[in-house]
Each structure stands twice: as C-alpha cells, then as structure tokens.
Amino acid sequence: MRLLVLGGTSFLGRHVATAALERGHDVATFTRGVSGEPPEGARGLHGDRDDPDALPRVLAGWSPELVVDTSCQTRAAARNAAAALGGVRGYAFVSSLNAYRNWPPGPLGPEDAEPTWDTQDDDYGPNKAFAERVIGAAVGERFLTARAGLVIGPYDYVYRLGWWLDRIARGGRIVVPAEGLDQPISLVDARDLAGWLVRMAEEGRTGTVNAKGPVDMTTLGGLLEVCRAVTGGDAAWVPVPEADLLAAGVQEWVHLPLWLAQGTARTAWDVDTTRARELGLTTRALEATVADTWEWMRSSQRPPVPARRPAPGLPADLEERLLAGR
Numbered sequence: 519m520r521l522l523v524l525g526g527t528s529f530l531g532r533h534v535a536t537a538a539l540e541r542g543h544d545v546a547t548f549t550r551g552v553s554g555e556p557p558e559g560a561r562g563l564h565g566d567r568d569d570p571d572a573l574p575r576v577l578a579g580w581s582p583e584l585v586v587d588t589s590c591q592t593r594a595a596a597r598n599a600a601a602a603l604g605g606v607r608g609y610a611f612v613s614s615l616n617a618y619r620n621w622p623p624g625p626l627g628p629e630d631a632e633p634t635w636d637t638q639d640d641d642y643g644p645n646k647a648f649a650e651r652v653i654g655a656a657v658g659e660r661f662l663t664a665r666a667g668l669v670i671g672p673y674d675y676v677y678r679l680g681w682w683l684d685r686i687a688r689g690g691r692i693v694v695p696a697e698g699l700d701q702p703i704s705l706v707d708a709r710d711l712a713g714w715l716v717r718m719a720e721e722g723r724t725g726t727v728n729a730k731g732p733v734d735m736t737t738l739g740g741l742l743e744v745c746r747a748v749t750g751g752d753a754a755w756v757p758v759p760e761a762d763l764l765a766a767g768v769q770e771w772v773h774l775p776l777w778l779a780q781g782t783a784r785t786a787w788d789v790d791t792t793r794a795r796e797l798g799l800t801t802r803a804l805e806a807t808v809a810d811t812w813e814w815m816r817s818s819q820r821p822p823v824p825a826r827r828p829a830p831g832l833p834a835d836l837e838e839r840l841l842a843g844r
C-alpha cells in the first residue's frame with residue numbers, strides 16, 4: 519500500500535520507513551529536508567507540516583492509504599494533518615507518555631483509566647494530547663495512538679544512551695547515582711516500535727497504547743552494565759549519593775541522562791503495557807539494542823554530538839568536583 523511517514527529521515531521515523539519498505543509498501547516520507555534524506559527506496563516529499571498548504575500541495579501528486587506520524591510536535595501540525603489526511607485507511611500516531619497529566623511521576627494504569635492534558639499550554643505533553651484528539655476525530659475508527667516511553671537504538675541523535683556509551687567507553691572513574699542504580703527503567707528499541715507501528719497502520723488498529731518496554735525489563739544499573747560490556751574498557755563506577763548530586767547542581771535526566779531522582783523514579787516506569795503486549799509490541803534483548811547503537815555510533819553515519827542546549831551529559835568540571843575525594 520502507499521504508506522506515508524510524517525518524519526522518516528531521522529530516528530524513529532527512519533526505522534518506520536525502513537520497516538515499511540521491508541514489508542513491501544510504496545513509501546514516502548514528508549519532512550522539511552533539514553535532517554537528511556529517507557532510506558533508499560522511499561520517496562522524499564518536502565514541506566513544513568506547520569504550513570497548512572504544504573501537505574495538500576504534495577498530496578496532490580501522491581496520495582497515501584496509510585500514515586505513520588512520527589513528527590507531530592505542534593498544534594498547527596496536528597490541525598494540518600487532520601485536515602489533509604482524515605480519509606486514510608490506517609493512521610498510527612506517535613504520541614508520548616507525557617500526554618498523561620500524571621506522568622511523570624506516574625504510576626500509570628491501563629490507558630483509558632488515566633487522564634490526559636486538556637489545557638491550552640504550548641508544551642510537549644498538552645500538544646501531544648491535543649494532536650491525539652484532533653487527528654483522532656478526523657480519522658475515526660482507524661486511528662491508533664502510541665504513547666511512547668523512552669525510545670533508544672541506532673540513529674538516536676538525542677544522545678542520552680549515547681552519552682553513557684561514549685563516557686563508559688572512555689573508561690576510568692565514572693560518577694553514577696548511588697540510589698539510582700537499582701531504579702527500574704524500561705525502554706523500547708526504535709526498530710521494534712517502528713515495525714509494530716507499520717503493522718498497526720496496515721491493520722487499521724484503533725485506540726490508545728502505552729508503547730514501551732515491560733515494567734521489569736531492567737534497572738539503570740543493569741543498563742549501565744550492558745553499556746560497559748558492549749564498549750569494553752576499564753570503567754569503574756563511583757556511586758555518588760543523590761543528596762550530593764542534587765547539592766552539586768546535577769540535573770536529573772540532563773546531566774546524568776536516564777537518571778531520575780528517587781521521588782520520580784519510584785513510579786515513573788511503572789506503566790501498564792498489557793495492551794501493547796496483546797497487540798504484539800515486542801522487546802528485543804537489551805544487549806542487542808545497546809550493541810547495535812554502539813556500532814552505529816562508531817560508524818561514519820553517526821551525526822555530531824547534538825548542539826542543542828542543554829546537551830545531555832555531565833560537564834567535565836562538575837564530574838571532577840564530584841569525583842574529588844571519593
């Protein structure tokens with residue numbers, strides 16, 4: 519079928535385009551053309567989805583039957599997609615757990631039991647919740663929204679797992695959050711999510727799905743051990759108590775990517791994923807995800823460390839201060 523990826527040249531969207539090509543679809547991507555080109559075999563359509571004329575202009579020449587939407591970040595983008603694509607046979611929308619009012623910190627029960635944002639704020643979570651409502655109303659029964667948790671894998675330019683891999687590969691004494699090592703964390707490989715999204719669009723599946731790995735998948739410490747095994751080297755953990763990290767100005771999630779302070783971490787990854795499992799979202803071995811990500815990072819395809827601020831990772835001076843005397 520003719521399958522349009524909104525996005526498709528960067529991380530998750532690129533894997534969606536690849537999965538759709540592998541499943542024999544006629545694939546087009548729709549992007550501004552800033553983040554690169556789609557995988558070979560997909561046609562690259564260009565325009566800014568915030569511009570109401572852009573999608574109708576390109577769709578006049580190529581009209582999709584299925585859509586996987588990985589790039590919706592604004593209310594304008596949602597309205598424009600709803601206006602241009604309401605008639606498709608299947609529409610899988612990538613939302614976020616941030617669409618829920620109570621996340622973080624959670625915990626989150628089954629999808630329909632949890633309230634989502636309904637405020638006008640121009641923020642990530644409220645915008646995703648708005649987009650779900652507007653596009654869902656236009657598409658109707660063939661609309662599925664995947665509220666994604668943490669997504670990792672090759673082509674992940676966000677550089678959270680990437681920072682840990684680079685830092686652990688460099689070796690030596692490494693600051694780790696003492697209480698954080700045991701905190702549960704669950705992740706979804708972008709390739710598992712991408713293939714599943716394509717199947718959901720093909721099948722015209724409807725409803726809302728918490729799209730993340732299972733609750734008991736691993737811990738932050740377990741993930742870091744996998745990173746150490748994959749990169750090799752002599753990295754040694756130096757556990758620093760949470761109180762000391764916070765007093766030194768270490769920001770959770772930013773300076774130590776993937777680390778959440780205990781108050782949030784206790785419940786953040788306790789998210790009901792029964793529906794995702796019932797609908798066939800699989801979770802490959804974490805070792806494979808990390809190894810493939812590391813292989814991609816060492817390849818020539820790796821982009822530069824993101825220039826956006828704040829860039830993930832512990833600044834060198836802060837690391838030095840935290841390690842001193844330990």
Ligand SMILES: NC(=O)c1ccc[n+]([C@@H]2O[C@H](COP(=O)([O-])OP(=O)(O)OC[C@H]3O[C@@H](n4cnc5c(N)ncnc54)[C@H](OP(=O)(O)O)[C@@H]3O)[C@@H](O)[C@H]2O)c1
Pocket residue numbers: 524525526527528529530531532548549550551552553554565566567568587588589590591612613614615666667668669670676
């Ligand atoms: N990464 C995570 O852990 C995570 C967690 C939860 C949810 N999500 C959601 O997952 C989705 C995928 O994230 P990703 O980082 O993998 O994104 P992605 O789909 O790989 O990249 C964004 C794509 O959208 C295109 N794009 C951006 N702005 C555009 C615009 N105004 N008009 C047209 N195209 C535009 C970009 O191309 P150009 O720059 O060339 O336009 C790029 O191809 C996002 O919706 C994100 O909110 C991600």
